[in-house]
Amino acid sequence: MANDWFETVLEAQRRAKKRLPPSVYSALLAGSERGSTYDDNLRAFGELGFAPHVAGNTSQHDLSTSVMGQQISMPVIISPTGVQAVHPDGEVAVARAAAARGTAMGLSSFASKPVEDVVAANPQTFFQMYWMGDRDTMAQRMDRARTAGCVGLIATLDWSFSHGRDWGSPSIPDKVDVKTMLTFAPEVLRRPRWLLDFARSGQLPDLTTPNIPVDAQPAPTFFGAYGEWMGTPPPSWDDVAWMAKEWGGPFMLKGLSRVDDAHRARDAGVTAVSVSNHGGNNIDGTPAAIRMLPSVVDAIGEDVEVVMDGGIRRGSDVVKAVALGARAVMIGRAYLWGLAANGQAGVENVLDVLRGGIDSALLGLGKTDIGDLRRDDVLVPDGFLRVLGDVPA
Template identity: 70%
Template sequence: MAGQWFESVAEAQRRAKKRLPKSVYGALVAGSEAGYTLDDNTSAFRELQFAPHVADLAPERSLSTTIMGQDISIPVMISPTGVQAVNPEGEVAVARAAASRGTAMGLSSFASRSVEDVAAANDKTFFQMYWVGDRETLAARAERAKRAGAKGLIVTLDWSFSHGRDWGSPSIPEKMDLKTMIKYIPEGITRPRWGLQFLKAGFIPDLTVPNIPVDGSAPPTFFGAYGQWMFTPPPTWADVAWLREQWGSDLPFCVKGITRVDDAKRAVDAGATAIQVSNHGGNNLDSTPAPIRVLPGIVEAVGRDVEVIMDGGVRRGSDVVKALCLGAKAVAIGRAYLWGLAANGEEGVGNVLDILKGGLDSGLLGLGKSSVQELSPEDLLIPSTFTRQAGVA
C-alpha cells in the first residue's frame, strides 16, 4: 500500500516484528541451537571491505545476468522457504513481486501455495524438493512441477532443522482449528492487523502444504510433511543422479545445501548444472560457517563446471556485491523478502528487491564497474583469516 515504503531491510524486519504475532515472527528469525551459524551468516559480511575508485567511474551499469537458464534483471533470486503464513497471498504475492522486478522465484515443496498457482504468477519459477517419499513419489512430484511450468529443479539436501534453540523454539501449531485459534487469541489481540488481513481475504492461515501430494489426495499439514521428510531415508549421491535423470538432462538442476568442496564436486558428478552454497539460513547444524566464507573455495573447485548461487545473511545490496566478487553467479534471499511480505505484502517484497538493486548499483559505481560480470576478488580487502574450507583433497 502507498505510504508504507521502507528504506532498508532492517526497517522491513522492524515492521514485520511489530505486525506479526510473536510465534509467527519467531518462526521467521529462528536459527538452531546457540545461533552461532545464524550470527555468522550476517556478521561475516562485515569483515569484507571494498577497494573503491574515485574517477573514471562507469556512468551506466548493467545489473542483469542469467541463472539456471533464465535471464534475470538483477543477480538476486527468491530462495524457497516453507509455509508463508505472514500474508494471505503468500508465495503468489512473492512470485508476482519477483516477476515485476524481472527475477526468478524459488518455490518450496513445503509452500502454502501450489506450484501451479505460483508458476502462473512468475514464469521464472524453480521448484524446490526435499527428499520426501520413495522414488516413484519423487519422480511424480518432479513431473507435476514440470507440467506446471517450473523452469528448473532445486533439490535441498541439508538434512534437518535442529530441535533445540537456546532462546526457545517458536510455537507453531499443527493446524488452525477452533481450539488452536482460541489458544492463540491473546497473541492475535496484540497484533490485530495481521488477523484482519486474513479475515478480509475470507480465510484463516492455512498450514497445509499442497505441493506434497501427487495422487490427488488431501495435502498434509506442514508438520505432517516434515515428519515424512524426517522418516524418509537420506538420499545417496546415486539417488541424486537418478533424480537428475528423471527431471531431464536438458533442464536446469540445482543441488542446495553445499558447504564443502568434496560435496560440490559430487554434485557436479551427479549431473547438477548449479549448486546453492547454503546452510539453510542457520537452521541446520549449528557452528557451520557462513556461506560467504566457504564460497571462494567452492567457486575455485567447481565454478567452471556449474553456476554457483549463494544464500545466507544477505541484507543489503553491498552484500550482493561481495558475494559476486567472490564468485557467486547470483544470490538468493529468504528472511529479507519474508520481512517485506509481512510489512507490506507484494509491494513489500518488491520494496526489498528495489533496496538490494539500489545498493548493488551503488557498489558497482564505487568500484568502477560497468557490469556485475566484471566484479572480482580484487575489488575486496579480504582478511587472511576470513575463508573456510572443508573437503579439499
C-alpha cells in the first residue's frame, strides 16, 4: 500500500518504535554503557562533507560492486544480527528482501531461522559465527553452513560482553512461556498490530537459536547460546588462522579497529575485514568506524577487501564510506527497523532509500560509477580520523 512507504531510514525507525513493544524496540537500540560510541557512529558521518558539481554530470550511474566473490547491485549488504523477533518471518523475510534488491545476506549463528531456509531465500548468504565451543563443534557448524550453500563465512570477534547501559538495558526473556507472556502482557497489548502479526502466523516470538546445535541436539535459547560464547576463552590469532583455513573459502573477520590487528588478520589468511565497533556494543569509547576506516584501508586494502559497519542511515553515508576506501558497508539496525515497520517490504524499502541516496550523491559528485569515488570527493575536517595501533614489527 502506498501509505506503507517511507522515505527515510529515520521514518522506518519511528514506525518501528510505534509498532514494537518497548522492550523489543529498546533491544534494537543497544549501545553499551553511556552510548558514546553509538552516538559517535552517527555523529561522525555528519562531520564529513561533499563538494558537488553543478554541470556536466550524468544521470546514469553504476552502483554495482562485489564482496567476497559475490556480485551485488550496490555497496550495501545485510549485517548479521541475532534473533529477529521483531517480525514472524524474521531472517527469511530479510533474506528475500536482500535477494529482491540484488544484494547479499549476512546470517547470524544466533538467528531465529535455520540456515537452510535462509539460503533458500537468498543464495548469496554469508554465515556468521562467534568463537564459541571447541574446534570440533565449530567445524561442524561450518560444515552445516557449507552444506546449506553459504558462500562465505563471517567471524565476529568485537564484542567484549559489556551489556550495561546508563539508560537501562531492556528486559529480554530467556523463552516465551506462560510466565513471560503474563509479565510482558501490559506492554504487548499496547502494540496490537505487532501481536496480530504473530497471531496470524500461528507462532510466538522464537527466542531459540536453531543454527547453534550439532549432532541433533535441541536448539538452545539465545541466552543459552550467549552463555556458551561467554564461557569460551577468547581466540588467538592462530585460532583465527585455523578458522579461515577450516572454512576454505571467502572469510571475513568482523570487528577490526586497529592497524596492527589488520596486519595480523591479513597474515592469518582472511579475505575480507569489516571495520566495526559492533554498532556501539564493544568497549564504549571506541571511535566511530568511519573514523578508523582509512587507516585500515591504507594498511591492508591492497591485499584484503575492507568493508565497514556502524552508523549507516543514508545513501550519502554509504558514498562517504566508499570514497574513504570501503568496498561496501553492512547495515544492521536500519533493516531491522524496516522489518519491524513492514516486514519484507519494509526491508526492501530501506534498501531502496539507501540506493536512492547513493544515486543522488553520485549525481551531485559527477560520478558515473561507484568505483570512481576517491577520498578527495569527501571533505574530511582536521582531527576527524583516528589511527589505532602501530604497524607490527
